[in-house]
Amino acid sequence: MLALKISQLKKCYKNGTEALKGVDLEVEKGDFFALLGPNGAGKSTTISIISGLVNKSSGKIQIFDTDIDHEPALAKSYIGLVPQEFNFNQFEPVQEILINQAGYYGINRTAATERARQYLQQLELWDKRNVMARELSGGMKRRLMIARALIHQPKLLILDEPTAGVDIEIRRSMWDFLHRINQQGTTIILTTHYLEEAESLCKNIAIIDHGRTIESTSMRKLLAQLTMETFILYLDKHTSTVPLDIPDCEIRIIDDQTLEVDIEQSNNLNHVFEALSRHDIHVLSMRNKSNRLEQLFMHLVDKNRNNKELAAALIQTAQETCD
Amino acid sequence: MTFNEKLTAYKTIVTKEYLRFIRIWIQTVLPPAITTALYFVIFGELIGSQISDIDGYSYMDYIVPGLILMSVITNSYANVVSSFYSAKFQRSIEELLISPTPNYLILAGFVSGGVARGLIVGLVVTMVAMFFSDFQVHSLLLSFTVFLLTAILFSIAGLINAIYAKSFDDITIIPTFVLTPLTYLGGIFYSIEMLPQFWQNISLINPILYMINSFRYGLLGISDTDITTALIIIILFITGLFSFALYLLNKGIGIKN
Missing domain, CATH: 3.40.50.300 (P-loop containing nucleotide triphosphate hydrolases)
Incomplete structure (x- = not known):
């Protein structure tokens, strides 16, 4: 019911x-x-x-x-x-x-x-x-x-x-x-x-x-529906020694000891930790950059707006063509 | 809602309205008593003693019915207009709008609150009047009927004013610029027979004249107007205004976006 x-x-x-x-x-x-x-x-x-x-x-x-x-x-x-x-x-x-x-x-x-x-x-x-x-x-x-x-x-x-x-x-x-x-x-x-x-x-x-x-x-x-997640990693070493070419993820340096890592939901972070360990860098703590639902919410709302803008642009083009 | 549930809803609104004005009796019940006492002292004792009798009654006795009814009119109106507008302003009216209480009960509840204040203030003013005048009641039934119908009429009018009001200024405009002049020109302090014919005819357009005169007839047995006509006018006004107020509530005008 x-x-x-x-x-x-x-x-x-x-x-x-x-x-x-x-x-x-x-x-x-x-x-x-x-x-x-x-x-x-x-x-x-x-x-x-x-x-x-x-x-x-x-x-x-x-x-x-x-x-x-x-x-x-x-x-x-x-x-x-x-x-x-x-x-x-x-x-x-x-x-x-x-x-x-x-x-x-x-x-x-x-x-x-x-x-x-x-x-x-x-x-x-x-x-x-x-x-x-x-x-x-x-x-x-x-x-x-x-x-x-x-x-x-x-x-x-x-x-x-x-x-x-x-x-x-x-x-x-x-x-x-x-x-x-x-x-x-x-x-x-x-x-x-x-x-x-x-x-x-x-x-x-x-x-x-x-x-x-x-x-x-x-x-x-x-x-x-969420395919990507972003994590913030807090390191024990200066980020200048961090390898930026770790596969299956995208790494950005935020400050001296903080990294931002984008990774597909289907993957885990183990290979990131291993790659960092090989350079004698250890992760002190980590957190999700943003709430998962928040990411999706923004995505859906943006998509809806882009569709609207596209539709408006198409209507305007059609009108101009008619004129 | 069952009948008993509707009755509970109605009783809730009336009790709430009653407690609202009783809680602040210094602002609601006391001032009319003081104002009326001043009217009796100034117009009745000091000025009235210089005025000859009207229709066989002293000036003091003559103005008693009008002053009582004026307090009923102003207090019934003021109670509903301020209470309903405050509920709109604070949005507490939404408590009622989301509930299953039918609109006619909302209307009846607020009007009953206004009538309660009108009657209480009217009784207080009557008691004050008894210190200054020893009038005899000509017809208790007619006096009470007019007293009650007038309170109902002006309570409904107050609610309509509150529905349309968009600011606190709007709830004072009608009482100041319409109600007070009509009441003062409705024969509280004089008989329209004292006026030139033209102004007598103009006065007959004023519905409050009929209410005051029929109430005066109930108390003293004298009137400038026909009692049956007066009662018909009051009942027609009540029916018309009640229907209009109910229409506004049903449509949500002034209370729903």
Whole structure:
């Protein structure tokens, strides 16, 4: 069963801006799904339309087989949304925000109070339950929005950059929490600029650029497209003695004791280490130059843009020929 | 949503709205009481003592209904316009928009909040009035009906203003330049029979004149206008504005991109 199915979703604003030019998306029930794209690609617009904050121009959206146009209330009851911007009343106590949100879903105050206690404890906000929301730190506000999105126990949780501006410790604890929620059966859709986050949490992925879906596949298949990897090697000797002609790789000298090595994924680095050892150079430590997903993401987005530019150039040439 | 779930959603909005203005009662409930007390002292006691009776009532008694209803009008309107616009400004309105709560309940919830403030402030002002005037209630049912309908009407109007508002300036323009002049010219302090015929005719275009006069009839038993006409006008306005506000919410005008 699909948790979310989007077909040819389009959004054109009154000023003529085409935010979405045809987004297609399928998210399986129980999935942890990454929705990626550069700034302005249309991720937030897509999420806003799904959750009823923006009217679509055309297209179809089904949430657990429920069409948002035909049964909007039922469709909405399936969704929990953690938006990008803080959107709670800053002058309300933390616990009241959760209880009121539950009330909007028809959950009575007694049940809502119990659920609020449960989520506030799980997200380590229980001590702050009577504090005004504006007094919380940025990380606490993010967690409050997660608790609020979960208060009606949605089947589909949508998180729009939930860890933006959050320190690494809190980010990791949020990842653990979201992973647990997903394990318990909640389908999760995540947008993020931390590609490491998407790679470590998500099973499937879609990339949106310029209002269109340019890739939608499993994380494993996507990463399998990666053919080259780049490593940074930190050496114990000056790089002037390094042999630059090691086969099956490309070596660049970064500074006195640092090398950058491009190597095909199918190869290993052993022959590089051996070649260096023959010159009495040892590798003290090493790391991936960049996140694997980041490399792919940039590649796909660049490819999409190059295709667009090529198409535009062809159209222009054709027009000039006609003239 | 089941009926009970809808009822819970409605109660949640109303409770939230009620707590919002009660929490800041020094800003919401106290000022109208003080302002009205000043009106009674200045216009009722000091100036009013120099004015002859109107329709058999002292000037102090004559202005009581208008002052009570003015506080209901301004507070019902102010409550909804500020609350709904703040929710838009802070984007906390999205909490409601993403929920399955139907738009008519969102509208009814905010309007009920405005009515609650209008009624509480109206009662406080009535109690203040009792220190200065010993008026007898002519028809409790009519007084309460007009009191309630006026609060509903101006709560809806406040919500429409908030939907269209794009800045905090926009929520003060209508109260300052439309509502206040219409209220003051709606016969709070005078009978339109005191005006030349031309201005009497102009005054009859003002819907607030009908509300104040029907409320005055409920309290004192005197009015410049026909009560049935007044009630029809109020109910027509409520129906029209409620439908319009619901249309705006359904379309997402001013609240959805």
